[in-house]
Amino acid sequence: MTAKIITVFNQKGGCGKTNIAMHLGGALGRRKKKVKIIDADPQNTATRWHAQAKDEAPFPARISNLSGLGAALHREIKADLDNFDYIVVDCPPSVDSPIAGSALLVSDLAVIPVVPSPADLWAAVAAKKLAAQAQATNPDLKAVVVFNMVQRTAMAKGALDVMAEDEGVPVLKSQLGLRSAYRECQVMGGTVHAVPRAGAAVAEVEALVDELLNELK
Numbered sequence: 001m002t003a004k005i006i007t008v009f010n011q012k013g014g015c016g017k018t019n020i021a022m023h024l025g026g027a028l029g030r031r032k033k034k035v036k037i038i039d040a041d042p043q044n045t046a047t048r049w050h051a052q053a054k055d056e057a058p059f060p061a062r063i064s065n066l067s068g069l070g071a072a073l074h075r076e077i078k079a080d081l082d083n084f085d086y087i088v089v090d091c092p093p094s095v096d097s098p099i100a101g102s103a104l105l106v107s108d109l110a111v112i113p114v115v116p117s118p119a120d121l122w123a124a125v126a127a128k129k130l131a132a133q134a135q136a137t138n139p140d141l142k143a144v145v146v147f148n149m150v151q152r153t154a155m156a157k158g159a160l161d162v163m164a165e166d167e168g169v170p171v172l173k174s175q176l177g178l179r180s181a182y183r184e185c186q187v188m189g190g191t192v193h194a195v196p197r198a199g200a201a202v203a204e205v206e207a208l209v210d211e212l213l214n215e216l217k
């Protein structure tokens with residue numbers, strides 16, 4: 001087993017990095033894959049979310065909190081390559097942190113969550129630049145943008161037009177809507193699969209995972 005490494009990053013705060021990392025990791029775990037989520041953010045959001053689960057219904061992926069490793073993170077990620085099918089890294093929202101750059105050195109896929117709003121689109125330029133820098137040393141790295149908290153289709157369509165101009169970093173077809181289920185599931189220490197009547201959220205998460213797996217082929 002050689003783990004595929006997926007790094008979720010964007011220096012913009014609150015765009016959905018932890019939401020996407022936990023749903024990606026959790027959904028792959030539900031598919032019986034061996035998954036480790038690396039919480040690389042000193043805010044510990046992913047770790048706290050994971051810790052909310054009850055013993056009888058644990059979160060469907062392992063977690064390690066490695067936010068203190070800084071620029072050495074890639075060494076510790078690589079040390080686990082033979083133990084997992086997928087390693088998903090949740091990065092902090094910092095321009096200065098070396099964490100994302102370190103994780104991208106050893107990653108197969110870079111996932112940049114973007115909220116389709118003007119401020120978030122402007123901030124995404126820096127995230128894409130970081131991905132391009134990493135690709136200079138890690139040419140196998142693929143980078144994609146995922147729209148999160150999509151509320152109005154017209155705004156998402158406009159954002160899509162802006163983003164689509166950059167052929168190097170495609171925008172995935174799958175998007176996550178703005179849905180209360182993504183907040184509710186954190187209290188339960190699970191994914192939206194654990195939330196009653198959250199079928200629409202489950203369907204979009206599963207579609208996103210399918211599309212990301214396709215990018216890894």
Ligand SMILES: Nc1ncnc2c1ncn2[C@@H]1O[C@H](COP(=O)(O)OP(=O)(O)OP(=O)(O)O)[C@@H](O)[C@H]1O
Pocket residue numbers: 012013014015016017018019020041043045091092093148149150176177178179180182183186
């Ligand atoms: N699709 C969504 N629908 C509704 N709420 C969402 C969605 N995605 C994320 N959220 C909520 O928005 C907030 C920020 O999301 P999240 O923590 O995933 O962002 P982040 O990029 O990891 O933030 P930070 O930069 O602080 O690490 C959280 O309260 C989260 O539950």
Ligand SMILES: [Mg+2]
Pocket residue numbers: 017018019041045090091
């Ligand atoms: Mg986060």
